[in-house]
Amino acid sequence: MLEIRPIQDSDWPQVHDLVVEVASAGETYAMDVPRTVAETREYWTGQQVVVAVDGETVLGSAKMGPNRPAQGAHVGTASFVVAPAARGRGIGRDLGEYVVKWHRVEGFAGIQFNAVVSTNTGAVKLWQSLGFETIGTVPGAFRLPDSSYVDLLVMYLRLEDR
């Protein structure tokens, strides 16, 4: 039975393993692979961090909060990891729906994803199904493991008019 809840201290070793696995694959995030749990905690931070758990097992995580400080803090952002072995169980969708609801409750005007890898079609389709639109494309801004270059997409969901 899958549950999404705020992260607890004891979850961090599992979240670290997840982030390392996803970062090492190198296909969805422009990021260095964190070397320690402490580095993961420093990187995987936000106003809210949640985990998707099945019992004691962490299968995914999302972090969320303002995309920019001060004059830009009314637009949120989020990042997601899902365990490769647990894909197809709707964990990404559950986390995505949680993130959208969280931003609505917190009164954000919208949600901006800054760098969705264009070849990560599962994610692109998922965000589209939640109402996100591609509002920008940065050509060739992401280097895949085979050293080819693909676009990064800026995606946006409007939550309220400002």
Add this chain to the structure above:
Amino acid sequence: MLEIRPIQDSDWPQVHDLVVEVASAGETYAMDVPRTVAETREYWTGQQVVVAVDGETVLGSAKMGPNRPAQGAHVGTASFVVAPAARGRGIGRDLGEYVVKWHRVEGFAGIQFNAVVSTNTGAVKLWQSLGFETIGTVPGAFRLPDSSYVDLLVMYLRLEDR
């Protein structure tokens, strides 16, 4: 006689004053106003930081480097401040030209500006004159001092094909 050169330790108090002045105006950057020179040094950082000086007087500054780590590090970015009292002397253009040349020499594939305030028309026109194109628009993502909301533009200059 205006010169652009790498920042020196003794420049930081003047750069701090500049950043505070521009951040306090609240019209061009989504940022908190730094409270100390140390906070400015932490914020105004990059692979390269330069100042535009007239003798001993700092009239502007730019910071530049990769926009993202790892898989995204071949695209650069930069930020600029120019002393309000020194506008109209071409300092922004000189800094912009320096930044473009620096990225070419360092072998970057392009330069991405992540959040150009759409009402900052002087900057928008300057970047366009240097070849930048608007590749994305985040609706209402910036709150002006009068509490109206304006768009943030993602601008990009391609330097080489990847």
